Amino acid sequence: MTDTGDAGPTTLAATLDRFADRRVFLLGEHHDNMAHHRWELQTLAAVLGRRSRIVIALEMFPRSSQAALDQWSAGTLSERAFLERSRWRQVWRYAPDLYLPVFRFARMQRMPMVGINVDASVTRDVDRQGFANVRALALLGITPPAPAAAAYRDYLFESFSRHGTPNGEAGMNLRDSPAFVRFVESQQTWDRVMAFGIRDALARHPDATVVAIMGSGHVLNGWGVEAQLRDLGVSDVVSMLPSDAVPDCAAVATRPAAVVFGLPPDAEADARDRPRLGVWLEQTDAGVVVKEVGKGSVAEATGLRAGDTLVQIGGAACRGIDDAVERIGREPFGSWLPIRVRRGNAELELVARFPPEAPLEESSR
Helix, strand or coil: CEECCCCEECCHHHHHHHCCCCCEEEEEECCCCHHHHHHHHHHHHHHHCCCCCEEEEEEEEEHHHHHHHHHHHCCCCCHHHHHHHCCHHHHCCCCHHHCHHHHHHHHHCCCCEEEEECCHHHHHHHHHHCHHHCHHHHHCCCCCCCCCCHHHHHHHHHHHHCCCCCCCCCCCCHHHCHHHHHHHHHHHHHHHHHHHHHHHHHHHCCCCEEEEEEEHHHCHHHCCHHHHHHHCCCCCEEEEEEHHHCCHHHCCCCCCCCEEECCCCCCCHHHHCCCCCCEEEEEECCEEEEEEECCCCHHHHHCCCCCCEEEEECCEECCCHHHHHHHHHCCCCCCEEEEEEEECCEEEEEEEECCCCCCCCCCCC
């Protein structure tokens, strides 16, 4: 573990002693990396050893799932009922097994769990219409984000530019394009929404420490949620990242987080214990629709496309995201899985061929 201030190599205990006055800990993760979730659990336990009360703030849940989170922490829901009532399959695209150890720990310790996100449709609306035109944000009392640092805009542009030239903007400098302006605004809205959620949790639990778990991009270099928290008057924040969550493009930054944790070389082994198709699914009135296909994924090799509606998986009807996740999750490495999709007015028979062993990196299911 490295303290990116002046302390150099350090330990978790020494880090928590050094930041004893902080009320907010931001833990960044790669969502599909089980090693990161184990590290989060270890950090939660260590913080609990020094603080009397902890609130866990989670990017994974929107505010609309809060009732289910309260019931779970109170011990009144089974795991199955919790996942159903929180709409896990609809609001988050990753396997619940990755997160259940943290959720179980919170339940055992009666730690409040707080959803600090909004439904994905809100940030999509910002991307299409701009912050000022999304009424849902005004109803939640979310104010416009503080301006993005130049380095954060550069970081976001790297992601934006990989998606290609927006329609109707060929030949335009992409940095000046309306699409990029909206993209930055939507990412910052995400940061702002979570910062508001953390600030509200502090207000509701004035004697508690908030440990917030979110994607590493929201934590990196203090550009995202931390910057928005400071704009909201919350400055007693410390950010933490696993070393493998710091991308190469952040190497120019002198402080990717207050503390960077090294993980053992084999710590990711059980994060790759089942094959991934590599799609982002969305439940719609038309059925289960492929929203995004990961580059280099099994889904891409299969011929799946964004906009396809899943009709059958393995010969059984696919009526909901739960059906898709369960059936794909049963497949071992080296298997073949028939998938029927509706594309436009036609239905196509495709076959997903999973690799004989786990690749070094995988897309989400």
